[in-house]
Amino acid sequence: xxxxxxxxxxxxxxxxxxxxxxxxxxxxxxxxxxxxxxxxxxxxxxxxxxxxxxxxxxxxxxxxxxxxxxxxxxxxxxxxxxxxxxxxxxxxxxxxxxxxxxxxxxxxxxxxxxxxxxxxxxxxxxxxxxxxxxxxxxxxxxxxxxxxxxxxxxxxxxxxxxxxxxxxxxxxxxxxxxxxxxxxxxxxxxxxxxxxxxxxxxxxxxxxxxxxxxxxxxxxxxxxxxxxxxxxxxxxxxxxxxxxxxxxxxxxxxxxxxxxxxxxxxxxxxxxxxxxxxxxxxxxxxxxxxxxxxxxxxxxxxx
Numbered sequence: 001x002x003x004x005x006x007x008x009x010x011x012x013x014x015x016x017x018x019x020x021x022x023x024x025x026x027x028x029x030x031x032x033x034x035x036x037x038x039x040x041x042x043x044x045x046x047x048x049x050x051x052x053x054x055x056x057x058x059x060x061x062x063x064x065x066x067x068x069x070x071x072x073x074x075x076x077x078x079x080x081x082x083x084x085x086x087x088x089x090x091x092x093x094x095x096x097x098x099x100x101x102x103x104x105x106x107x108x109x110x111x112x113x114x115x116x117x118x119x120x121x122x123x124x125x126x127x128x129x130x131x132x133x134x135x136x137x138x139x140x141x142x143x144x145x146x147x148x149x150x151x152x153x154x155x156x157x158x159x160x161x162x163x164x165x166x167x168x169x170x171x172x173x174x175x176x177x178x179x180x181x182x183x184x185x186x187x188x189x190x191x192x193x194x195x196x197x198x199x200x201x202x203x204x205x206x207x208x209x210x211x212x213x214x215x216x217x218x219x220x221x222x223x224x225x226x227x228x229x230x231x232x233x234x235x236x237x238x239x240x241x242x243x244x245x246x247x248x249x250x251x252x253x254x255x256x257x258x259x260x261x262x263x264x265x266x267x268x269x270x271x272x273x274x275x276x277x278x279x280x281x282x283x284x285x286x287x288x289x290x291x292x293x294x295x296x297x298x299x300x301x302x303x
Contacts, residue, residue: 032293035286042283046101053095054080058252063090069264072271085271087260093271097279099252104283107164108234111171115233116226118172119179120219124210126180127187127218137180144177149236157245167246171233178229179222186218228291231284238280254280 026032045052055062067076067090075081076090084093122141126134144152156170190196191214199209240246241255249256254276261272 026290026293029293031289035289035293038282038286039290042101042279042286043105045098046105049095049098049102053092053098055092055095057091057096057099058250065090069269069272071269084275085269087257087272088264093257093275096252096257097254097276100254100257100276101279101283103164103247103251103253104234104237104280107168107171107237108230111168111175111233111237112226112230114168114172115175115229116179116222118176119181120183120215120222122176122180123183123185123222124187124214124218126184127191128206128210128214134184138184141177141180144174145181149174149232150239153236153240154243154245157240162245162248164247164251167237167240170240171236174236175229175233179226182222182225183218186221187214190214190217224291224294227294228288231287231291234280234287235284 026036050056057063064076064078067078067080067082067086068088070076070082070086072083072085072093073081074085076086080092082092082094084097086092087096122137126137152174153170156173157166160166160169196209196213199213237246238253238255238258241253242259244259246255247253257276258273258280261269261274261276264270264272265274
């Protein structure tokens with residue numbers, strides 16, 4: 001009787017749609033569900049930043065130098081209560097953090113999507129054609145993975161300059177290699193299956209086999225790893241901005257806010273660096289917890 005129940009449970013699990021399996025795995029794990037809620041709240045706050053914040057922290061006309069370095073909870077000369085204090089330029093830290101979240105999420109999602117696209121194409125081509133194509137692409141991948149990500153990004157940004165779009169390009173070029181390796185491994189497994197052999201015997205075009213057979217059946221594990229890599233992209237952008245080579249000072253960034261407040265840490269004005277740091281840690285930690293839960297649920301190993 002027990003064996004019959006276990007067999008029925010396994011059959012029901014196998015027949016459950018992938019989306020429902022994902023939602024159930026997240027809902028049944030308090031850490032994963034808490035991380036998902038935290039991400040949803042942070043994304044919502046970032047999207048509504050222009051509506052809910054008392055000022056645009058990067059609009060010079062809305063800033064008052066007289067309100068610089070106010071402690072959390074103080075009211076400034078303009079009558080605004082700064083619940084998280086202000087920085088040396090008189091910017092409301094709450095407003096700056098929410099605008100910085102917009103930049104971090106934009107860079108993380110855009111760079112990860114671009115790297116995923118480039119890496120998936122490279123991995124599919126390597127797995128399908130094999131031979132010289134596979135050897136060439138994988139040697140390029142090995143070369144890219146042989147250097148620290150921060151070093152490659154610094155070299156690229158020193159060549160192409162600063163800016164959100166340039167940071168996105170640099171992170172894409174840093175991350176695409178890991179997706180190429182993962183996609184190649186998954187596609188090689190699918191390449192040996194009978195439905196691919198049947199498609200080849202029927203003379204279907206290579207483009208059709210790659211897009212409608214190999215890609216849909218190989219992309220799952222790569223997407224799970226991509227969910228974790230969003231946090232890595234956000235951390236890399238914050239590091240680059242902290243070092244002064246990421247986004248320019250006229251655009252919001254959590255890393256830039258931390259850098260601006262770093263010199264005031266020992267003078268008692270902790271809030272200028274600590275609060276942006278807390279926001280960054282919360283965002284990255286939530287993304288990592290959720291991505292790790294997905295990875296464990298689908299038994300996916302990283303590159």
